[in-house]
Each structure stands twice: as structure tokens, then as C-alpha cells.
Amino acid sequence: MPKISKSLSIVLGLILLSFSQEASCSELNKTLSLVISSRRNQTGHLISQASVGSADGKVHDHWKLKIHQSNFEQGVMRSFQMTATFIAPPPLPADYELFPGVGYYKFHTTFANGFEDASLKCAQEGGHLAIINSEAEHQVVQVMFAKHPESTVKTVWAFVGFHDRKKEGEFYTIFGEPLQSTGFTRWSHPGQPDDAGKNEDCGTVHRNGGLNDYPCNGQAPFFCEYDLSWTEN
Known part of the structure; x- marks a missing residue:
């Protein structure tokens, strides 16, 4: 042997x-x-x-x-x-909303104390910070944002799972994949990402569904995702 x-x-x-x-x-x-x-x-x-x-x-x-x-x-x-x-995927969280053919999602309207705090909270639930990698997921984010008006959430941004903390301008997902490989790289506005104040290295999504860079220690709501593939046998 x-x-x-x-x-x-x-x-x-x-x-x-x-x-x-x-x-x-x-x-x-x-x-x-x-x-x-x-x-x-x-x-x-x-x-x-x-x-x-x-x-x-x-x-x-x-x-x-x-x-x-x-x-x-x-x-x-x-x-x-x-x-x-x-x-071996984590157990399916009971309070995540299913979008058939796309995945399970949860919008945390309570602000996280930074990118790492948001990521940890998603992991504790069995999910991960959402990674927008298709037009379908882009629409999911907009639908969930629409359920919580800006007047109640008090911001137009929410943390999602990408960053450029290693090298400015080189964006990667929380799983180490180049953002370009996800299939969705639409930014929220012309001129974004702009690394405003030389302090925006973590990813957020705007109410319009576009991406944006944001301070990693900033406070913001966040989107968690539970991959649909994790439910497959």
C-alpha cells in the first residue's frame, strides 16, 4: 500500500x-x-x-x-x-430570505462597527458578506433596499464582501478572488472608486445597486448571503 x-x-x-x-x-x-x-x-x-x-x-x-x-x-x-x-456548509439561517435561483440574503439595517464587524456577524449566522456577482444579485440588493427607505436606514450605503486593503485599486472578494472575476463590477457613480481621504479600502453597495469603496472602520448596514449551492447534496 x-x-x-x-x-x-x-x-x-x-x-x-x-x-x-x-x-x-x-x-x-x-x-x-x-x-x-x-x-x-x-x-x-x-x-x-x-x-x-x-x-x-x-x-x-x-x-x-x-x-x-x-x-x-x-x-x-x-x-x-x-x-x-x-x-461542510454551516446550517441554513432561519431568517434569511430566499430569492429562487439566486440565494438566501439578509439585510442588517443595524449599523456594523466597520467591515470586520459586519463580516463577523454574517459568519456567526452561517453566512458571509454578500458578493454581488450577477445582474440577478444586483436586483436582489435593490429589492431589499427598497423595503427599508433611506429615511429609516439613514444611509445609502451597505457593506458587501470585497475590498482593496492589500493594494489600492486592486479589489478582491472576501474569498480572495479578483472582483473582475465575479461578473459584476458596476460602480455606483462616475468617478468611483475614488479612495476619498486615502481611507476607503472596503466595499459597499449603493441603493442604486452600484459598488463603492468606503472606510473599513466606518459604520454602515450590511448584506449577508448564504450561497444557494450550500443547500445542494
């Missing part, structure tokens, strides 16, 4: 560590076992199998385990590489 490399063991350890940190304690056991075994059959094919288990059986209903295995041979040298990704 081929031995699993040290680097693979590290990868698997990180997978379990990240899972135990992000999972809800009320829904999941913090300790899981991930076992991968490999064998070469009579025809010379290398077969790998993986299983996930927990002591009390409390594993999320919609988890996925993706494994990619590669084998390379050059002369007498052989290398074996395996990448395993364990995906």
Missing part, C-alpha cells in the same frame, strides 16, 4: 482544523476522522478510498468530499499526489 506523503498529511490536517473551527458547535462534533486508504489492484491500477466519521455521528447533512489523485512516472521514478477537500 503506497504511503501518504507528509505534505498530504498536512493538507488533511488543515482540512480538519478549518472544519472544526468553522462548524457550529451545536450542529457538529468538533472531532472528525478523515481516513484515506490506497491499494494497487491486480491490473496495476491505484485505487484510493476516503471516509469521514465522527464519534457521535453529528456530521452536517450536506457535506462533500472531493479527492483528486495524480500519478507521475519518469523512468524509474514514480510520484503520487492526492488532494482532498472536505466541504
Whole structure:
């Protein structure tokens, strides 16, 4: 049986560590076992199998385990590489609104104390700061804004999940993807983003559905999202 490399063991350890940190304690056991075994059959094919288990059986209903295995041979040298990704989404929040075909969303009209506070509150609910990546999501934001007039919310901005904190003008989502790759980069007004006061490095969305840069320590309402794909088996 081929031995699993040290680097693979590290990868698997990180997978379990990240899972135990992000999972809800009320829904999941913090300790899981991930076992991968490999064998070469009579025809010379290398077969790998993986299983996930927990002591009390409390594993999320919609988890996925993706494994990619590669084998390379050059002369007498052989290398074996395996990448395993364990995906277990958080529980679906009860108070998020479903927009069919788009996702689940919640508009927090109570101001967050900055971008990080907004992001943390979304994560505590099982979601994340919304990332507008289509015209459909752009419309979702406008619909939810319309339910709360500016006269009651007292602002036209709300935090969403992008920033340019690493390098001015290079915007990334909270998942590290270039904003250009999301499919939606419409800004709220001509001249935006403008990094006003050299202090606007976090993302917001305007009532008109366009994007804007905003002070990361500023106070603003915020949009949370629960990805529709997380509900898939």
C-alpha cells in the first residue's frame, strides 16, 4: 500500500482544523476522522478510498468530499499526489430570505462597527458578506433596499464582501478572488472608486445597486448571503 506523503498529511490536517473551527458547535462534533486508504489492484491500477466519521455521528447533512489523485512516472521514478477537500456548509439561517435561483440574503439595517464587524456577524449566522456577482444579485440588493427607505436606514450605503486593503485599486472578494472575476463590477457613480481621504479600502453597495469603496472602520448596514449551492447534496 503506497504511503501518504507528509505534505498530504498536512493538507488533511488543515482540512480538519478549518472544519472544526468553522462548524457550529451545536450542529457538529468538533472531532472528525478523515481516513484515506490506497491499494494497487491486480491490473496495476491505484485505487484510493476516503471516509469521514465522527464519534457521535453529528456530521452536517450536506457535506462533500472531493479527492483528486495524480500519478507521475519518469523512468524509474514514480510520484503520487492526492488532494482532498472536505466541504461542510454551516446550517441554513432561519431568517434569511430566499430569492429562487439566486440565494438566501439578509439585510442588517443595524449599523456594523466597520467591515470586520459586519463580516463577523454574517459568519456567526452561517453566512458571509454578500458578493454581488450577477445582474440577478444586483436586483436582489435593490429589492431589499427598497423595503427599508433611506429615511429609516439613514444611509445609502451597505457593506458587501470585497475590498482593496492589500493594494489600492486592486479589489478582491472576501474569498480572495479578483472582483473582475465575479461578473459584476458596476460602480455606483462616475468617478468611483475614488479612495476619498486615502481611507476607503472596503466595499459597499449603493441603493442604486452600484459598488463603492468606503472606510473599513466606518459604520454602515450590511448584506449577508448564504450561497444557494450550500443547500445542494
